[in-house]
Amino acid sequence: MRPRPRGFSLIEAVLAxxxxAVLAxxxxxxxxxxxxxxxxxxDGALGSQLAHDLxxxxxxxxxxxxxxxxxxxxDPDDLAMGDDVDDFDGIxxxxxxxxxxxxxxxxxxxxxxxxxxxxPGNPTLTVGYDTGLKRIDVIVKRGGTVRGKASVLRSxxxxxxxxxxxx
Amino acid sequence: xxPARSLRAxxxxxxxxxLASMTLILASALLAIDLGRRRLETxxxxxxxxxxxxxTQSLFEQTLHYMNDDPDGSSWRSGNTGRYNSISLLGEPxxxxxxxxxxxxxxxxxxxxxxxxxxxxxxxxxDAYYAMSADLAVSSRAMNCLDYGLVVAGTRSGSSPVDYxxxxxxxxxxxxxxxxxxxxxxxxxxxxxxxxxxxxxxxAGLAAPIPAGAVEVPDGTIIDWYTANGRTITLASxxxxxxxxxxxxxxxxxxxxxxxxxYVVDCAGSDVTISETRVYGTLVLKNAGSGSKFDKQNYLHSxxxxxxxxxxxxxxxxxxxxxxxxxxxxxxxxxxxxxxxxGATDSDTADRxxxxxxGVVFITGNVTMKKTSSIRGCMIVGGNLTNSATAFLVxxxxxxxxxPGFTVPSGLTLVPNSVxxxxx
Numbered sequence: 001m002r003p004r005p006r007g008f009s010l011i012e013a014v015l016a017x018x019x020x021a022v023l024a025x026x027x028x029x030x031x032x033x034x035x036x037x038x039x040x041x042x043d044g045a046l047g048s049q050l051a052h053d054l055x056x057x058x059x060x061x062x063x064x065x066x067x068x069x070x071x072x073x074x075d076p077d078d079l080a081m082g083d084d085v086d087d088f089d090g091i092x093x094x095x096x097x098x099x100x101x102x103x104x105x106x107x108x109x110x111x112x113x114x115x116x117x118x119x120p121g122n123p124t125l126t127v128g129y130d131t132g133l134k135r136i137d138v139i140v141k142r143g144g145t146v147r148g149k150a151s152v153l154r155s156x157x158x159x160x161x162x163x164x165x166x167x
Numbered sequence: 168x169x170p171a172r173s174l175r176a177x178x179x180x181x182x183x184x185x186l187a188s189m190t191l192i193l194a195s196a197l198l199a200i201d202l203g204r205r206r207l208e209t210x211x212x213x214x215x216x217x218x219x220x221x222x223t224q225s226l227f228e229q230t231l232h233y234m235n236d237d238p239d240g241s242s243w244r245s246g247n248t249g250r251y252n253s254i255s256l257l258g259e260p261x262x263x264x265x266x267x268x269x270x271x272x273x274x275x276x277x278x279x280x281x282x283x284x285x286x287x288x289x290x291x292x293x294d295a296y297y298a299m300s301a302d303l304a305v306s307s308r309a310m311n312c313l314d315y316g317l318v319v320a321g322t323r324s325g326s327s328p329v330d331y332x333x334x335x336x337x338x339x340x341x342x343x344x345x346x347x348x349x350x351x352x353x354x355x356x357x358x359x360x361x362x363x364x365x366x367x368x369x370x371a372g373l374a375a376p377i378p379a380g381a382v383e384v385p386d387g388t389i390i391d392w393y394t395a396n397g398r399t400i401t402l403a404s405x406x407x408x409x410x411x412x413x414x415x416x417x418x419x420x421x422x423x424x425x426x427x428x429x430y431v432v433d434c435a436g437s438d439v440t441i442s443e444t445r446v447y448g449t450l451v452l453k454n455a456g457s458g459s460k461f462d463k464q465n466y467l468h469s470x471x472x473x474x475x476x477x478x479x480x481x482x483x484x485x486x487x488x489x490x491x492x493x494x495x496x497x498x499x500x501x502x503x504x505x506x507x508x509x510g511a512t513d514s515d516t517a518d519r520x521x522x523x524x525x526g527v528v529f530i531t532g533n534v535t536m537k538k539t540s541s542i543r544g545c546m547i548v549g550g551n552l553t554n555s556a557t558a559f560l561v562x563x564x565x566x567x568x569x570x571p572g573f574t575v576p577s578g579l580t581l582v583p584n585s586v587x588x589x590x591x
Contacts, residue, residue: 153225157235
């Protein structure tokens with residue numbers, strides 16, 4: 001009597017390998033897409049945080065310079081840059097740094113700040129004169145691609161209410 | 168065993184192997200997808216939380232901007248609660264915002280312009296929620312009517328002069344409306360010298376220009392504060408007149424004294440005559456009849472610089488006689504303990520008091536001046552003034568303190584430690 005065959009036949013092995021290969025390929029493709037999506041999401045989260053943190057930090061500063069006659073932008077009599085909101089207009093950082101100068105992200109990252117007077121009735125509109133309301137816009141990019149944006153309003157009223165910075 | 172039977176036996180092994188592999192791969196893929204989804208949800212929530220916070224702060228600032236431009240709340244106190252819903256102030260997608268204004272005290276935001284306001288701003292961005300609230304207090308300044316010696320909101324008539332002392336600005340009259348100040352003549356630029364133990368000397372004419380602009384004067388509701396904080400006495404309890412009385416923080420002609428010296432005499436529409444009376448505090452005549460008047464000599468002065476000397480709800484005639492109010496003439500002591508005059512108290516009846524009113528006087532109705540009147544402070548007439556006095560002296564003394572009812576909102580301030588935040 002012939003012995004009972006053991007193991008796979010060639011056809012079985014090929015068939016099983018093909019099925020596994022198809023499944024593995026699909027899984028790897030999905031995993032790759034997930035990784036890419038996760039990286040994009042991570043970038044978006046970091047970009048958003050870098051933008052909002054800076055915008056809100058700037059908003060803690062006084063609405064305008066309290067030394068002498070306030071001027072938009074860096075004031076001539078400022079001892080150090082950045083003692084009021086509009087001192088940060090046009091500032092760019094690459095990489096983004098905190099207030100101690102420590103880098104918060106790699107050199108691929110950058111962020112820019114724009115400060116504008118805005119129409120109080122529609123703060124999306126900038127105007128060329130002092131309305132008592134400023135908008136701080138921060139844009140964060142990674143490799144030239146926008147990864148985060150933040151806009152925060154700052155009013156002169158808050159200073160007159162409290163004599164301090166923003167809430 | 169035939170080959171066919173051998174193949175059937177091995178077919179089960181292949182099936183199990185493939186099924187197991189598929190199961191493992193699918194489980195791994197599902198696990199990876201679930202972990203990825205959770206991670207994405209976390210990142211999305213973090214972004215939404217950042218947006219909600221920034222948007223809340225922005226709307227808070229914008230609302231403060233509007234409120235600060237309108238401190239008396241003529242626009243935002245239009246109802247007992249102010250509320251509006253907004254899509255994102257700055258055009259953020261998927262964001263909704265709400266602003267609510269309420270009165271944290273009595274709930275009635277509308278009406279009382281000096282009540283605190285509570286501002287609540289909330290933002291929802293995706294599943295993230297962020298809210299900020301703060302209480303805002305209305306700061307006040309003195310009404311500019313107190314910058315003048317005499318303000319007449321209505322018309323004035325009579326040819327008698329007004330002797331005015333006290334620098335500029337001087338006397339204003341507003342025959343048309345409170346919004347427009349005009350002077351049509353009639354007030355004489357008299358020269359007068361007044362010497363008294365507690366009086367003054369000097370003179371000033373009306374050479375100073377009458378300033379243009381609105382003059383703020385109180386309205387009739389001013390009496391509410393004094394009624395709430397003073398002691399109310401019925402005129403009937405005083406025998407229908409105020410004669411030889413002393414009002415002070417420690418002395419009341421009827422019932423218990425008011426510690427602040429505020430006395431509200433409810434005339435219930437009856438005429439009242441005040442004669443030979445000293446008020447060392449604030450006298451308020453509520454619902455006084457149109458024939459109410461001063462007679463003989465009287466001396467009114469509040470020891471509290473934050474309170475007026477006299478408020479009359481109604482019309483009033485100043486018909487005081489020249490000369491001093493004397494204790495000997497009335498056989499009454501007007502400076503017992505708690506009511507000092509020139510810093511002294513006693514129990515005798517030998518003192519003399521100037522016949523004058525020192526402080527702020529406000530008459531809601533018409534005023535008729537007769538004989539002799541001396542007001543060292545500010546006199547505000549809500550109605551018309553008829554002046555036939557032989558001597559009507561106004562010596563302006565602008566109060567240095569804010570007086571209840573004589574203030575207007577000047578701005579908003581943050582109530583300390585009232586800023587609160589709520590977020591998920």
